[in-house]
Amino acid sequence: xxxxxxxxxxxxxxxxxxxxxxxxxxxxxxxxxxxxxxxxxxxxxxxxxxxxxxxxxxxxxxxxxxxxxxxxxxxxxxxxxxxxxxxxxxxxxxxxxxxxxxxxxxxxxxxxxxxxxxxxxxxxxxxxxxxxxxxxxxxxxxxxxxxxxxxxxxxxxxxxxxxxxxxxxxxxxxxxxxxxxxxxxxxxxxxxxxxxxxxxxxxxxxxxxxxxxxxxxxxxxxxxxxxxxxxxxxxxxxxxxxxxxxxxxxxxxxxxxxxxxxxxxxxxxxxxxxxxxxxxxxxxxxxxxxxxxxxxxxxxxxxxxxxxxxxxxxxxxxxxxxxxxxxxxxxxxxxxxxxxxxxxxxxxx
Numbered sequence: 001x002x003x004x005x006x007x008x009x010x011x012x013x014x015x016x017x018x019x020x021x022x023x024x025x026x027x028x029x030x031x032x033x034x035x036x037x038x039x040x041x042x043x044x045x046x047x048x049x050x051x052x053x054x055x056x057x058x059x060x061x062x063x064x065x066x067x068x069x070x071x072x073x074x075x076x077x078x079x080x081x082x083x084x085x086x087x088x089x090x091x092x093x094x095x096x097x098x099x100x101x102x103x104x105x106x107x108x109x110x111x112x113x114x115x116x117x118x119x120x121x122x123x124x125x126x127x128x129x130x131x132x133x134x135x136x137x138x139x140x141x142x143x144x145x146x147x148x149x150x151x152x153x154x155x156x157x158x159x160x161x162x163x164x165x166x167x168x169x170x171x172x173x174x175x176x177x178x179x180x181x182x183x184x185x186x187x188x189x190x191x192x193x194x195x196x197x198x199x200x201x202x203x204x205x206x207x208x209x210x211x212x213x214x215x216x217x218x219x220x221x222x223x224x225x226x227x228x229x230x231x232x233x234x235x236x237x238x239x240x241x242x243x244x245x246x247x248x249x250x251x252x253x254x255x256x257x258x259x260x261x262x263x264x265x266x267x268x269x270x271x272x273x274x275x276x277x278x279x280x281x282x283x284x285x286x287x288x289x290x291x292x293x294x295x296x297x298x299x300x301x302x303x304x305x306x307x308x309x310x311x312x313x314x315x316x317x318x319x320x321x322x323x324x325x326x327x328x329x330x331x332x333x334x335x336x337x338x339x340x341x342x343x344x345x346x347x348x349x
Contacts, residue, residue, distance in 0.1 A: 163203035166245035
């Protein structure tokens with residue numbers, strides 16, 4: 001995980017002492033994150049090798065170092081009194097949040113791959129880890145109005161990438177339905193699944209609240225995805241959340257500052273972190289599909305999810321127009337509201 005550089009220059013009025021203090025705290029967060037990241041990698045290897053003792057030790061280290069990084073970052077945010085300190089705190093919060101995300105995705109993936117005491121410890125670590133990440137996301141959201149305006153779009157994108165990541169939901173849903181978990185562990189996993197799904201549902205509403213901070217080119221697609229799916233489908237199930245997360249990643253992956261490609265000074269490294277969260281850059285560089293492909297993605301993802309096909313030629317057949325009506329509603333809204341922006345790439349329904 002790359003170290004995040006300063007997003008903006010230190011104001012001339014900032015004292016050398018305050019700058020040094022922020023730099024020292026930021027370095028401390030990075031040290032904790034590096035240790036946590038290394039422990040997570042060793043945890044994966046230990047579980048694969050069924051080395052329970054090693055896995056137990058690495059899980060403890062990964063959790064304690066992740067929590068330590070978050071603690072320092074939260075203190076930085078609470079005590080920031082200058083622009084440079086606010087920016088440094090935001091960077092550190094984002095770094096800690098990313099580490100929490102990595103930890104959560106790892107332990108939710110591993111919970112059904114080992115048995116005994118270690119499995120119980122992994123299962124018990126999921127809920128507090130989700131809560132820790134949510135705390136960081138809340139603080140990052142509070143920072144949106146405190147950071148310089150040029151940083152708000154990339155910070156909003158990072159918050160969205162963190163909070164709308166469906167990987168833990170998918171992992172927990174698979175584990176809960178595997179039939180391989182002991183009764184006590186199964187109960188914990190099911191509870192954590194409800195918690196993770198609830199967090200994503202809250203995230204969708206939260207993201208809608210700061211949509212105006214995104215670049216204009218993605219406000220429409222993001223708003224349409226969130227409005228249409230949450231209002232049409234209602235209570236989201238894990239498979240729907242997976243599709244929505246993929247769609248959101250596709251939109252975010254088209255942003256110019258993803259993967260450290262921003263031409264404007266100061267936010268490139270932060271954009272690199274966002275690129276890491278999304279798993280790649282834009283479609284033009286072989287990573288995520290670009291924004292021009294969002295219509296095809298909506299049709300393919302939701303089409304496969306709901307049984308395929310487009311909306312009936314005669315229109316809606318009920319309150320939701322059936323399965324085809326859901327897809328037709330999504331693609332129709334994209335066509336009607338964003339056809340010019342997206343270049344008319346959405347297939348006619």
